Amino acid sequence: xxxxxxxxxxxxxxxxxxxxxxxxxxxxxxxxxxxxxxxxxxxxxxxxxxxxxxxxxxxxxxxxxxxxxxxxxxxxxxxxxxxxxxxxxxxxxxxxxxxxxxxxxxxxxxxxxxxxxxxxxxxxxxxxxxxxxxxxxxxxxxxxxxxxxxxxxxx
Numbered sequence: 001x002x003x004x005x006x007x008x009x010x011x012x013x014x015x016x017x018x019x020x021x022x023x024x025x026x027x028x029x030x031x032x033x034x035x036x037x038x039x040x041x042x043x044x045x046x047x048x049x050x051x052x053x054x055x056x057x058x059x060x061x062x063x064x065x066x067x068x069x070x071x072x073x074x075x076x077x078x079x080x081x082x083x084x085x086x087x088x089x090x091x092x093x094x095x096x097x098x099x100x101x102x103x104x105x106x107x108x109x110x111x112x113x114x115x116x117x118x119x120x121x122x123x124x125x126x127x128x129x130x131x132x133x134x135x136x137x138x139x140x141x142x143x144x145x146x147x148x149x150x151x152x153x154x155x
Contacts, residue, residue, distance in 0.1 A: 001028040002087065004040040009097055012043050016115060020095075023116045026151050027123050038089045039126060041119065046098040064099035065118040067125035068092045093122035109155050116153040120144055 003021045020041055028037060046062035054060040056068075069091040095118050104114035124140055131137035148154065 001025050001033060001035060002038040004038070005043070006040070007043040007097075008048060009043060009045050012097055016112070017043070019112060020115060020119045023119055023148075023151055023153065024123055027120050027147050030147050030150065031127060033090075033127075034088060036087045038087045039123075040092045041122075042092065042094050043097050044094060046096050049094055049096040049099070052094055062096055062099060064096055064103060065122045066094045067122040068094075069126045069128075091126040093119065093126065095119065095122065107155075113148075113153045113155065116148060116151070117144070120147050 001024065003024050005017050005021060007017060024039070024041070049064075049066065050060065050062040052066055053063050057063075057066070070089050095115070100114045100118055101111060104111040107114070121144060124144060129136070129140040129143065131140050
């Protein structure tokens, strides 16, 4: 999988950026995504993510992660992309580094675990998972826990 990652804050260690790429590649393998899948991750601060949250979700507060899935029913079928050797771009994940630090402390686990959790959570949204009702939440959160545990990021 091709993952483009950018740290808009300039405050994140390269090791943590590499960890995000690693856990997302692991997640892609877990979901058996084609190697020609692309996505991006942008690390930002609370102010920047609040702007996105306000503009695209109508919520004028900072949040921890936002996913922008690219695919919908009108996109080129995945099979055709594969046949033509073209990449499948599943979308973009925005992560607030400020929220990741706050929540790691609040939940009593490592910063690395929280960053991995947010990346996988956003990744699952890009792949069609959601938690709008109890059944979907159970499925998504179960898969999220399964991936994080298999990767080695337990609580």
